[in-house]
Amino acid sequence: DMTRATFLYILSFFVGLMFIYATGFRKIKDPKILMFMPIRLIVLYIASIIMSIFVLFIFYPDFGNNFVEAYKMVAGVLLAAIVGACTADLIGKE
Numbered sequence: 001d002m003t004r005a006t007f008l009y010i011l012s013f014f015v016g017l018m019f020i021y022a023t024g025f026r027k028i029k030d031p032k033i034l035m036f037m038p039i040r041l042i043v044l045y046i047a048s049i050i051m052s053i054f055v056l057f058i059f060y061p062d063f064g065n066n067f068v069e070a071y072k073m074v075a076g077v078l079l080a081a082i083v084g085a086c087t088a089d090l091i092g093k094e
Contacts, residue, residue: 004075008075008078008079009075009078012079012082013082016044016045016048016086017041019087020037020040021037023086047085048081049074052077052081056073056074056077
């Protein structure tokens, strides 16, 4: 239902926050650099939503005809997308 889908959107955001903090920003003490963490997370979150919509549109040509169903489908794949986006963002960093 819509409540669970909304909960998945919120959970995905916080999983992304914890993932970025625990793997990349935990060691940083400079407050100037720490202010970029929310900006980076928001960019990754929006990119994950856009890519989820794009992939769902490719595999389901009827995607987007019904807003409620589209909302639920994006919520279902968003958690995996945000984890993948955060992982890709952190690969190759010092």
